[in-house]
Amino acid sequence: MVEFSKVSKQFGSHRVLKSIDLAIDPGEVAVVIGPSGSGKSTMLRCINVLERVSEGTLLVDGISVLGTSRDVRRIRLEAGMVFQQFNLFPHLTALQNVMFGPIRARGKSKAEARDIAAALLQKVGLGERMDHYPSQLSGGQQQRVAIARSLAVGPKLMLFDEPTSALDPELRQEVLKVMQTLALEGMTMVVVTHEMGFAKRVGSRLLFMDGGQLVHDGKPADLLSDPPSERFADFLKHID
Numbered sequence: 001m002v003e004f005s006k007v008s009k010q011f012g013s014h015r016v017l018k019s020i021d022l023a024i025d026p027g028e029v030a031v032v033i034g035p036s037g038s039g040k041s042t043m044l045r046c047i048n049v050l051e052r053v054s055e056g057t058l059l060v061d062g063i064s065v066l067g068t069s070r071d072v073r074r075i076r077l078e079a080g081m082v083f084q085q086f087n088l089f090p091h092l093t094a095l096q097n098v099m100f101g102p103i104r105a106r107g108k109s110k111a112e113a114r115d116i117a118a119a120l121l122q123k124v125g126l127g128e129r130m131d132h133y134p135s136q137l138s139g140g141q142q143q144r145v146a147i148a149r150s151l152a153v154g155p156k157l158m159l160f161d162e163p164t165s166a167l168d169p170e171l172r173q174e175v176l177k178v179m180q181t182l183a184l185e186g187m188t189m190v191v192v193t194h195e196m197g198f199a200k201r202v203g204s205r206l207l208f209m210d211g212g213q214l215v216h217d218g219k220p221a222d223l224l225s226d227p228p229s230e231r232f233a234d235f236l237k238h239i240d
């Protein structure tokens with residue numbers, strides 16, 4: 001579903017991703033961890049072409065991120081992204097926020113979009129809150145609306161960039177639960193998070209990035225129970 005081959009990314013002379021090789025198969029849940037500045041967000045942003053790779057090849061569902069503008073549009077529809085900040089439209093209700101993508105990006109009628117949005121809000125546990133505005137929802141509820149909004153476009157792949165970092169601990173679980181359900185349904189996911197419980201429970205892969213390199217790549221239980229490097233062991237001590 002996602003294939004990095006010798007992918008590098010530079011900002012000016014600063015190499016932020018250094019020759020990344022990585023293949024993520026359909027249905028996998030890859031959890032990405034690593035110190036601040038190690039390139040985690042940049043890696044996600046290259047996948048849905050918010051950043052352009054500088055070198056190498058990156059295919060998303062077989063389509064090159066360096067392809068035509070039509071290719072890039074297809075990739076953006078196939079790869080949904082959820083950010084740390086929920087970025088909902090403040091002047092639209094939860095339902096209207098989720099209806100936006102199907103209308104704009106998929107050309108659905110209002111009635112069709114409403115059905116899609118209502119079903120997804122139900123699914124993320126917000127069936128009773130569809131007519132609330134973002135300011136009337138908790139952070140955890142807003143993030144679940146943001147997930148529903150991404151799903152509404154019909155992505156094949158979901159990218160999450162620290163989706164629970166802006167939330168109080170008691171609100172994190174409700175978001176993680178929605179993500180776990182998605183994973184169980186077979187959604188391919190790349191998740192930047194330091195929630196190690198989630199990584200162990202839900203992740204099929206754990207990727208450790210450091211200094212723009214993909215340093216470790218393995219099963220979460222294996223890497224966590226037997227850290228392959230001192231750097232990694234040290235990093236684990238400093239999260240939570």
Ligand code: ATP
Binds near residue numbers: 011016034040041043
């Ligand atoms: P964090 O855990 O803090 O979110 P990260 O692992 O997600 O960190 P990135 O945001 O990918 O790290 O950034 C990697 C490096 O690239 C950092 O040194 C950052 O300053 C740099 N960088 C990111 N975006 C840009 C940009 N648009 N222009 C210049 N440098 C950038």
Ligand code: MG
Binds near residue numbers: 040041042161
């Ligand atoms: Mg980041």
